[in-house]
Amino acid sequence: MPLARSFSVTSLSGLDEWDDEFDLDDAVLFEIAWEVANKVGGIYTVIQTKARLTCEEWGENYFLVGPYMESNVRTQVELIEPTNAALRRTIDKMNSSGCKVYFGRWLIEGSPYVVLLDVGFTAWSLDRWKSELWENCSIGVPWFDREANDAVLFGFLTAWLLGEYAAQCEDPPHILAHFHEWLAGLGLVLCRQRQLPVATIFTTHATLLGRYLCAGNVDFYNNLAEFNVDKEAGDRQIYHRYCLERAAARCAHVFTTVSQITAIEAEHLLKRKPDIVTPNGLNVKKFSAMHEFQNLHAQSKARIQEFIRGHFYGHLDFNLDKTVFLFIAGRYEFSNKGADIFLEALARLNYLLRVNHSDVTVIAFFIMPARTNNFNVETLKGQAVRKQLWDTAQTVKERFGKKLYESLLVGQLPEVSKMLDKEDFTMMKRAIFATQRQCLPPICSHNMLEDSTDPILTCIRRIGLFNSSQDRVKVVFHPEFLSSTSPLLPMDYEEFVRGCHLGVFPSYYEPWGYTPAECTVMGIPSVSTNLSGFGCFMEEHIADPSAYGIYILDRRYRSVDESCNQLTSFLFQFCQQSRRQRIIQRNRTERLSDLLDWRYLGRYYVSARHMALAKAFPDAYVYEPHDPTSTTGFRYPRPASVPPSPAHSLHSSPHHSEAEDEDERYDEELEAEKDRVNIRQPYSVPHKNKSLPADPADPVSENKA
Numbered sequence: 283m284p285l286a287r288s289f290s291v292t293s294l295s296g297l298d299e300w301d302d303e304f305d306l307d308d309a310v311l312f313e314i315a316w317e318v319a320n321k322v323g324g325i326y327t328v329i330q331t332k333a334r335l336t337c338e339e340w341g342e343n344y345f346l347v348g349p350y351m352e353s354n355v356r357t358q359v360e361l362i363e364p365t366n367a368a369l370r371r372t373i374d375k376m377n378s379s380g381c382k383v384y385f386g387r388w389l390i391e392g393s394p395y396v397v398l399l400d401v402g403f404t405a406w407s408l409d410r411w412k413s414e415l416w417e418n419c420s421i422g423v424p425w426f427d428r429e430a431n432d433a434v435l436f437g438f439l440t441a442w443l444l445g446e447y448a449a450q451c452e453d454p455p456h457i458l459a460h461f462h463e464w465l466a467g468l469g470l471v472l473c474r475q476r477q478l479p480v481a482t483i484f485t486t487h488a489t490l491l492g493r494y495l496c497a498g499n500v501d502f503y504n505n506l507a508e509f510n511v512d513k514e515a516g517d518r519q520i521y522h523r524y525c526l527e528r529a530a531a532r533c534a535h536v537f538t539t540v541s542q543i544t545a546i547e548a549e550h551l552l553k554r555k556p557d558i559v560t561p562n563g564l565n566v567k568k569f570s571a572m573h574e575f576q577n578l579h580a581q582s583k584a585r586i587q588e589f590i591r592g593h594f595y596g597h598l599d600f601n602l603d604k605t606v607f608l609f610i611a612g613r614y615e616f617s618n619k620g621a622d623i624f625l626e627a628l629a630r631l632n633y634l635l636r637v638n639h640s641d642v643t644v645i646a647f648f649i650m651p652a653r654t655n656n657f658n659v660e661t662l663k664g665q666a667v668r669k670q671l672w673d674t675a676q677t678v679k680e681r682f683g684k685k686l687y688e689s690l691l692v693g694q695l696p697e698v699s700k701m702l703d704k705e706d707f708t709m710m711k712r713a714i715f716a717t718q719r720q721c722l723p724p725i726c727s728h729n730m731l732e733d734s735t736d737p738i739l740t741c742i743r744r745i746g747l748f749n750s751s752q753d754r755v756k757v758v759f760h761p762e763f764l765s766s767t768s769p770l771l772p773m774d775y776e777e778f779v780r781g782c783h784l785g786v787f788p789s790y791y792e793p794w795g796y797t798p799a800e801c802t803v804m805g806i807p808s809v810s811t812n813l814s815g816f817g818c819f820m821e822e823h824i825a826d827p828s829a830y831g832i833y834i835l836d837r838r839y840r841s842v843d844e845s846c847n848q849l850t851s852f853l854f855q856f857c858q859q860s861r862r863q864r865i866i867q868r869n870r871t872e873r874l875s876d877l878l879d880w881r882y883l884g885r886y887y888v889s890a891r892h893m894a895l896a897k898a899f900p901d902a903y904v905y906e907p908h909d910p911t912s913t914t915g916f917r918y919p920r921p922a923s924v925p926p927s928p929a930h931s932l933h934s935s936p937h938h939s940e941a942e943d944e945d946e947r948y949d950e951e952l953e954a955e956k957d958r959v960n961i962r963q964p965y966s967v968p969h970k971n972k973s974l975p976a977d978p979a980d981p982v983s984e985n986k987a
Contacts, residue, residue, distance in 0.1 A: 308456055309895065310343045310447075311336070312397075314440050314469055315462035316432075318348025319358050319388050319396055323613075324562075324796050325462050325487055331565040334392030335884045342366065342395075347443065349436060350384055350398035359396060361386040371450045373397070376442060380404065383443070391565065397443065401435040411438045415468070418475055421525045429465070430523055437468025437526075444469070445478050454479065456899050458891055463487055464523060467530025474533040481898030483890055484534035485560060488793040490527050492547050494518045496618050496791035503813065503838060506550040528552050536894040538886075541815025544793040558890045561819055562794045563883035566803050566875045575780070575805045575872055576865065582773070582781025583607070589771050590645060592668030593661060593727075593758065596719025599751055600643040606857055607782040611649035611775070612797055614761075616737035620788030620811070621648065623842065625738070627788075627849040628755050629745035634854050635754035642857045644755045647782070648738055649775075652761035654728035657770055661727045665770060667716055674713040678706050723749045726759045727770055780804050783864065784856055788835050788849055789814050798832075805872030807831030809852055812838045823877060824918040828852075831871035870921065870953070921953055 313336070317326040329346065336344055342365065355361070364370040364385045373383045382400035387393045411434055416422050423430045444459055460483040461470045473480045491514060496502050498518075515524035531537050531552040538560045539545045545556045587602050612619050628646055635642060682701055689696040725748070730736050738759055742748070749756045766774045779785065785801040785808035795816035798808040810817035812834055820832045827834050833852045837845045859867070876882065896905035 306340065306343070308453070309340075309458060310345070310455055311340050311458045311460065311891070312345050312347055312444065313460045313462075314347040314466045316349060316436065316465040317462070318346045319354050319398065320348055320351050321354075324794070327564075327796055328487070328562050329462070330390050331563065332880055332884065332887070333388070333390055333394045334565065335880045336887070337392040337394050339888070344394060345369070346388065346394050346396045347440060348396060348398055349432070350382065350400040355384070355386075355398065358389055359384075359386045359398070360389060364395075368447060368450045368452070368455075369397075372443065372446045375446055375450070380407075381439065381442075383439075399436060399439040399443070401432055401439065404435055404439060407438070408435060411435070414438075419471060419529060421522060421529065423522045427522065430526070433465045433468055433523075433526060436466065437472060440466065440469030441472035441476065441478070444473055444480050445476060448479050456895060456902060457481065458895055458898075459483070460485065460891070461530060461534070464490055464527035464530065467526055471526070471529045471533050479898075481894040482534045483536045483538065483894050484530045485538045485540070486527065486531065486544070486548055486552070487540050487562075488544065488791075489547055489551050490520055490523050491515055491518075491551050492544075493618070493791060494520060497615060499617060502791070506547065509550070511551055511553075534894075535897040536890050538890050540794045542818050543813060543815055547793075557893060558886060560886040560890060561815065561883050562796065562799070563880035564796075564799055564803055564878050566879040566881075576868065578780050579805070579868065582777045584781075585773055586771075586778070586781045588668070589665070592665040594723045594749070594756070595664050595667050595671075595717050597723050597749070597751055601641065604641055605643045605645060606784070607645055607647065608784050608786050608853070609647040609649060609778070609782050610786050611647075612787070614650040614652050615791075618789060618791040619650075620786075620790060620837075621650070621738060622741065623788045623837075623846050623849060624786055625741045625745060625747075625757075626846050627853060628757070629747060630846065630850040631853045631857070632747065632753055632755035634850070635857065636752070640754060640857065642754065644853070644857060646755065646757050646786075647778075648757070648759045648761075649764060649778075650738070650759075650761060651763055652736065653731040654761050655731055656729050658724050658727055658729055660721070660724045661770060664723070670716060671713050674709055678702070678709060681706060723756070725749060725757055726761065728761050730761065776800075776804070779806055782806060784808065784853075786849075786853075787811075787814070788837065788845070790837060792816070799878050802832070802871055803875040803878055805868045805875075807833070807856070807867055807871050809833040809835055809849065811835040820874075820877075824874070826919075826921075829867075829870065829921050830874055830918065831867045832874070873953075874918070 313329065315325055315329055316322065318329060320326070333346070361384055364373060369385070373385055376383050382403040384398040384400070386396055386398070388396045408431060412423055415434060423434055425431075440459075444457060448455060448457060457478075457480045459470065459473065459480050461467055462485050464486075467484060470482045470484055473482055491509075491511060492502065495509070495514060511524070512521065515521040531548065531554050536557045537548075537554055538558045539548050539556045540560060540562050542559055545559055549555045586607055587605075590602065590605070591598060610619070610621060610624055616622055624646070628644070631644065634640075635644070685701050686696055725742055726733075726739065730739065733739060742757060742759075747753060747755060747757050760771065762768075764771060764773055764775045764778050766772055766777070771778075773781070779801060783806070785798060785806055787795060787798050787808060787810055789795065789811055790813060792811070792814035795810060795814040798810045798814070798816050801808040808831070810820070810832065812818060812821065817832075817834045820827050821834055824830055824832065833856075835845060835849055835852070840848065892903065892905050896903040
């Protein structure tokens with residue numbers, strides 16, 4: 283199925299210039315999501331990182347609306363009195379009517395205002411509101427679905443809040459409400475059903491039915507047009523949830539998704555073509571380390587190497603300086619996240635490295651939370667043995683240094699045979715004996731509750747990657763999110779990513795993909811797919827993604843076996859790179875971070891809001907989109923210097939000398955300067971109470987890629 287181009291194009295040069303000015307002086311923006319100050323998944327990251335830019339645009343007229351979770355509020359929210367008079371009257375009226383509504387500042391960058399609704403406190407209204415939902419919308423919600431019950435409570439409270447706010451305003455306001463995902467979508471449906479004066483936007487970050495179908499090993503993308511959506515949702519007992527999501531998508535003034543691939547999915551499953559694609563960005567400044575990111579990589583890599591020394595004690599028969607660290611991270615969705623194809627590719631890579639007698643060792647980390655009851659004793663013992671060995675070496679070093687100092691102090695060169703006495707040798711021999719191990723290094727760092735049926739462990743048993751000495755590929759499964767307070771691997775996620783060489787995310791279902799995006803802004807190459815929003819976005823804006831460290835795996839038009847072979851080829855090529863080639867590639871990857879900055883991608887949300895305001899309030903706002911026909915002016919060309927991949931290198935063998943490396947045509951400053959001209963100037967947020975200026979002209983509109 284071709285990716286049809288429409289106004290919902292993710293071309294950063296494709297957005298129109300504003301012919302009509304938008305005066306946001308009397309407009310108010312409410313952004314509603316279940317993950318406001320409540321971390322559940324990726325939507326939390328979207329809202330948190332975008333908040334600063336939105337606050338700059340809307341000022342005091344921007345309010346986030348989410349559920350009240352006491353544990354989160356204690357650590358993330360400063361409760362204050364509302365500064366907006368109409369909103370203060372609204373909250374007072376709702377609280378006096380049997381609700382609990384809180385107002386405060388979310389303690390993140392930008393410090394946005396938040397309105398938090400206590401859904402538990404109004405649970406007494408659940409049956410009445412369910413009856414109203416059935417009578418007005420013919421959607422029935424079963425009693426046993428707690429998440430859907432919360433969605434009903436949250437939706438009715440949100441509609442109550444918006445309706446009451448409109449009633450409390452002295453002058454007719456221009457209210458804009460942006461709803462994220464199906465959990466917040468009912469509020470939008472009720473706003474339209476009650477004919478409230480509210481412009482509405484609905485953003486789906488992943489369709490419910492799409493996620494369920496992909497998890498069930500269905501040939502999803504080749505059969506999108508064939509699914510009986512009502513039957514499929516009913517068979518999976520999510521028909522009521524699907525109805526809420528579809529109603530929100532159909533009722534919204536403006537419907538958006540996060541990527542082109544999700545737009546196609548939504549058109550078939552939700553029966554509405556998205557008006558605009560709003561790609562997810564990142565606050566790049568948070569991750570920016572200027573030119574120090576290479577040093578940060580070396581520091582974090584050294585900490586990972588320390589963990590490896592302990593984990594593989596007794597079997598440390600490989601050179602850590604020639605070891606490549608790969609990782610996959612995210613929700614534990616074995617097929618959706620591509621862990622299955624990654625493991626199969628690792629088995630094939632292991633074969634290639636062995637038959638080619640490569641001296642490179644690959645260690646693949648799986649960071650996916652699963653059900654465990656504690657750390658693996660053997661894993662903890664490994665770190666204890668490593669520390670004991672380190673302490674022994676430090677003791678011997680101090681004694682050696684003292685004798686050396688005393689010998690030099692009297693003007694004599696030391697006799698090496700006298701520098702280490704019998705006691706020193708005894709200590710060292712005991713330390714060496716302590717590193718002996720009768721078993722292989724553990725695959726899993728924790729005790730799994732469902733070891734025999736765990737998908738990753740079952741697959742590892744099938745392919746036979748048991749961390750033996752003969753294997754060139756080793757596997758470490760860490761079924762817990764990383765934490766700097768862990769006694770095993772005391773690193774937070776950002777540090778760990780910086781220390782790895784390659785992130786591998788061969789997802790089958792990935793509407794956007796924050797994990798490869800985070801790798802990119804930290805200068806770490808990654809593997810993505812053409813079924814992920816991130817992969818499609820990068821393919822569109824980079825002429826040769828692999829030269830910039832973005833490997834796009836074809837999972838849309840190839841069979842599973844062909845995709846697996848392609849991934850194996852990517853990994854084998856990466857392992858053949860010299861250290862210098864990897865450094866060059868990381869420099870190029872880090873320069874792509876501007877592509878993912880909210881300063882660039884935020885303009886899509888601006889466009890969606892203006893479109894919604896123009897549709898809901900045509901007397902006050904006018905918006906006339908023009909269909910873009912090209913993506914000129916925002917496309918990275920292929921680097922002019924020698925590419926980092928050995929597959930395209932001028933050398934016939936990856937084992938060329940370092941002297942040859944010095945002759946390679948590479949000028950970091952020249953390449954960086956050429957890349958900078960391919961980036962448009964960032965969107966400059968107008969001061970609040972001023973009309974929005976035209977979209978800045980493209981600085982390289984004549985430089986077509």
